[in-house]
Amino acid sequence: MSIRIKTLLIAAITLASLFLLMAIASNVILLESFDELEQEKAEDNIQQALSVLETRKDVLQQHAASWSVWDDAYNFMADPAPDSAYYVALQAEALSLSDKNLFILADTHGEVVASFQHNIASGEILSIPQAANDLMQQPAIVSIAAHKEIGDANLMTRWRYRTMTGVVMLHGKPTLIGVTPILTSQVGGPSRGAILFGRFLDSTEIEQIRQTVHLDMDISPIASAKLPESVRDDLLNSEADTPIAVYHLDNNTLGSYTLVRDINEQPILVISVRTPRTIYQEGRETIVFFLGALLAFGFVLILGGGWLMERLVLSRVTRLSDDVNRVALRRDLSERVIVNGEDEISHLSNHINAMLESVELSQAELRAKEERLQAQNLELEHARLRAEESARLKSAFLASMSHELRTPLNAIIGYSQLMLRGAGGTLTEKHSNNLERIYANGQHLLTLINDVLDLAKIEAGRTELLNQPFDIRGWADELQRQTQGLADEKKLTYTFVTEDNMPQIIVADRERLKQVALNLLSNAIKFTKEGGVTLTISHPAPTTWQMVVKDTGIGIPAHAQEYIFDQFRQVDSTSTREYGGTGLGLAIVHNLLQLMGGTIRVNSQVGEGSTFIITLPMTVQESQS
Amino acid sequence: MIYANSDVSEWVVLIIDDDPDNLDVAEQTLDFYGATVHIAQDGASGLTMIPTVKPNLVITDISMPEVDGWAVLARIRAMPDFATIPIIALTAHAMVGDSERGLEAGFDGYLTKPFNMETIITDIQACLKSQD
Numbered sequence: 001m002s003i004r005i006k007t008l009l010i011a012a013i014t015l016a017s018l019f020l021l022m023a024i025a026s027n028v029i030l031l032e033s034f035d036e037l038e039q040e041k042a043e044d045n046i047q048q049a050l051s052v053l054e055t056r057k058d059v060l061q062q063h064a065a066s067w068s069v070w071d072d073a074y075n076f077m078a079d080p081a082p083d084s085a086y087y088v089a090l091q092a093e094a095l096s097l098s099d100k101n102l103f104i105l106a107d108t109h110g111e112v113v114a115s116f117q118h119n120i121a122s123g124e125i126l127s128i129p130q131a132a133n134d135l136m137q138q139p140a141i142v143s144i145a146a147h148k149e150i151g152d153a154n155l156m157t158r159w160r161y162r163t164m165t166g167v168v169m170l171h172g173k174p175t176l177i178g179v180t181p182i183l184t185s186q187v188g189g190p191s192r193g194a195i196l197f198g199r200f201l202d203s204t205e206i207e208q209i210r211q212t213v214h215l216d217m218d219i220s221p222i223a224s225a226k227l228p229e230s231v232r233d234d235l236l237n238s239e240a241d242t243p244i245a246v247y248h249l250d251n252n253t254l255g256s257y258t259l260v261r262d263i264n265e266q267p268i269l270v271i272s273v274r275t276p277r278t279i280y281q282e283g284r285e286t287i288v289f290f291l292g293a294l295l296a297f298g299f300v301l302i303l304g305g306g307w308l309m310e311r312l313v314l315s316r317v318t319r320l321s322d323d324v325n326r327v328a329l330r331r332d333l334s335e336r337v338i339v340n341g342e343d344e345i346s347h348l349s350n351h352i353n354a355m356l357e358s359v360e361l362s363q364a365e366l367r368a369k370e371e372r373l374q375a376q377n378l379e380l381e382h383a384r385l386r387a388e389e390s391a392r393l394k395s396a397f398l399a400s401m402s403h404e405l406r407t408p409l410n411a412i413i414g415y416s417q418l419m420l421r422g423a424g425g426t427l428t429e430k431h432s433n434n435l436e437r438i439y440a441n442g443q444h445l446l447t448l449i450n451d452v453l454d455l456a457k458i459e460a461g462r463t464e465l466l467n468q469p470f471d472i473r474g475w476a477d478e479l480q481r482q483t484q485g486l487a488d489e490k491k492l493t494y495t496f497v498t499e500d501n502m503p504q505i506i507v508a509d510r511e512r513l514k515q516v517a518l519n520l521l522s523n524a525i526k527f528t529k530e531g532g533v534t535l536t537i538s539h540p541a542p543t544t545w546q547m548v549v550k551d552t553g554i555g556i557p558a559h560a561q562e563y564i565f566d567q568f569r570q571v572d573s574t575s576t577r578e579y580g581g582t583g584l585g586l587a588i589v590h591n592l593l594q595l596m597g598g599t600i601r602v603n604s605q606v607g608e609g610s611t612f613i614i615t616l617p618m619t620v621q622e623s624q625s
Numbered sequence: 626m627i628y629a630n631s632d633v634s635e636w637v638v639l640i641i642d643d644d645p646d647n648l649d650v651a652e653q654t655l656d657f658y659g660a661t662v663h664i665a666q667d668g669a670s671g672l673t674m675i676p677t678v679k680p681n682l683v684i685t686d687i688s689m690p691e692v693d694g695w696a697v698l699a700r701i702r703a704m705p706d707f708a709t710i711p712i713i714a715l716t717a718h719a720m721v722g723d724s725e726r727g728l729e730a731g732f733d734g735y736l737t738k739p740f741n742m743e744t745i746i747t748d749i750q751a752c753l754k755s756q757d
Contacts, residue, residue, distance in 0.1 A: 398720070399718070399720050402717070402718075402719055402720060403688065403716075403717040403718055403719075404717075405717075406717035406719060406737070406738045406739060407644055407647060407717045407738060408646070409738070409739045410647050410650065410717065410738035410739035410740065411644075411646035411647055411649075411650050412739075413739040413741075413742075414647075414650035414651070414653075414654060414739060414740065414742060415646075415650055417654075417741070417742035417743070418650065418653050418654060418657065418742060421657065421742065423653055423654075423657045442739070446739060453720070457721070
């Protein structure tokens with residue numbers, strides 16, 4: 001999943017969660033409290049309606065009092081004549097009023113003395129229904145009419161007599177009534193009866209009440225009232241004096257209801273108020289607007305954020321990725337990614353460039369190194385081929401030279417031997433002497449050729465050692481037999497010693513070893529006039545063995561001891577004449593010993609003799625299983 | 626056929642060598658010891674002489690123009706009547722391994738120049754003996 005989609009998803013989920021949270025919170029917290037507020041308001045409205053109803057009743061009562069607490073009324077009750085001034089005035093008054101319908105005067109027994117009804121709509125005075133007259137028989141009204149104990153007028157307030165207001169049903173018509181006792185103008189008694197002023201609670205009256213309270217209200221008898229069953233039950237079952245019930249009629253309207261009781265405390269009317277749920281509505285609208293705004297803002301935020309991220313990060317990362325990929329595809333390390341701005345991504349780009357540069361540099365170094373190596377390898381290969389060719393040529397040259405030198409030498413030696421053996425006839429002593437010299441020189445030349453070839457082969461590295469086990473004591477005996485004659489000729493003592501701790505079988509190149517020993521022994525015999533030559537084989541250390549050739553000859557001067565192992569060097573040039581030799585013997589010995597991993601050194605005193613000490617690594621035959 | 630212990634006087638030797646002095650000194654030496662010696666100065670003429678002189682020993686140089694010692698060896702071994710006669714190389718090729726190469730190729734002996742007149746007969750006899 002790309003970062004783009006992930007980020008959008010996260011933002012969308014966050015926004016949705018926030019939206020949901022806000023929606024729930026506003027519904028639960030705000031709407032709930034709005035609802036409570038509205039219920040309170042609905043209850044207030046009922047109270048207001050009730051109080052208006054109360055006021056209307058009070059007005060009835062006060063008006064009734066102004067016509068009953070009066071001497072004229074008091075006197076009228078003593079002689080109730082329909083043409084009396086009081087009664088005529090009352091009827092005139094009634095006609096001028098538009099807010100009262102019933103006017104009833106009764107004596108102290110509740111017997112109606114005079115009564116009439118004013119039809120407000122037609123402006124007529126009509127006789128009163130019987131039910132209204134019966135009303136005056138109600139004990140509460142009779143008790144007002146028959147009340148005798150009126151207090152001290154000076155001390156009493158104006159209303160310190162019994163009055164009554166209330167609601168009654170007259171022929172199914174709800175009617176407001178106010179009842180006052182008939183007293184003297186000085187509020188003196190005893191009461192001569194009671195006056196009742198009444199007002200039908202008809203649609204006109206209700207409309208007036210409605211206009212007074214500015215409420216969508218209605219007053220209707222319980223039986224015909226339109227109200228939910230549950231509300232009706234709640235109200236009727238309530239023990240409160242004025243029970244109030246609030247009911248959600250719909251989303252826009254709250255209904256609040258209360259009961260109105262008649263003068264016998266029987267519930268007869270229902271006041272209902274329809275309160276528009278403005279707070280709730282507005283609250284809801286506000287919340288919807290708020291949530292809508294949140295949603296819109298969120299969308300804008302997501303889009304803006306997305307756009308910013310796209311522009312600031314994603315497009316650049318994609319670009320960077322493409323750049324890096326291009327480098328990978330083209331395998332061109334000289335390419336660089338493009339750097340924009342000054343932030344983490346540009347730092348990354350810079351670092352990638354630095355890395356590319358570093359890799360490019362090291363690759364170039366590697367390439368250069370590789371080229372150098374290849375050149376070196378080529379050179380080495382050439383050198384090796386040259387060396388091989390050179391060695392081959394040298395070897396071929398040596399073989400050819402050997403062949404070419406030996407061929408004439410064969411003739412020289414052969415002829416001189418033939419002549420000396422008398423093949424060409426008898427020789428004079430002079431002839432023999434000369435031929436001996438030719439022969440000797442031929443032999444010397446042959447030795448020289450052999451030595452030169454030996455040395456050349458050793459130096460060319462073409463000499464291979466043939467190491468094999470052999471019996472060192474047997475080898476020494478054979479050597480002594482071969483050379484004994486030379487020592488005997490010069491009457492020298494000639495002693496070979498092999499020490500007891502020397503192993504019987506050692507591993508070495510038998511013939512090369514003999515070549516070394518022969519060289520040293522022939523030298524020793526050659527340079528010794530009297531005394532003797534000794535060869536000692538010993539095993540002084542676990543890993544080495546020694547061969548020591550000691551003579552009592554002329555010795556070697558100290559300065560010469562340094563170069564006697566060099567080629568073509570004898571101690572001095574005169575010795576060549578006196579003792580012969582090629583001057584190559586010790587050089588061959590030295591080189592052969594090097595090949596064998598051994599060393600040679602010399603101790604010598606001029607006139608006393610020389611000791612050559614050869615040290616070789618000890619190799620014994622591996623015990624065969 | 627001669628054997629190692631045959632008397633030298635019984636030897637009929639054919640010597641082949643392109644160098645006249647070497648050929649001559651070898652001829653004189655064997656002649657000195659009493660052998661019957663025939664000589665040829667190149668391989669081709671040596672080979673043509675064989676049916677005529679019927680040698681019982683051939684001593685040949687190796688390095689020769691045209692028909693060299695190796696060719697001489699091979700051709701004699703191909704002659705039905707003379708295939709088994711001893712053939713000894715007498716050569717100035719005295720480097721290490723030369724002798725082994727010669728014996729491997731089928732020479733009955735390999736002697737190097739310069740030869741020693743004092744020991745030449747015993748050297749030849751040693752070669753013949755090793756073939757017995």
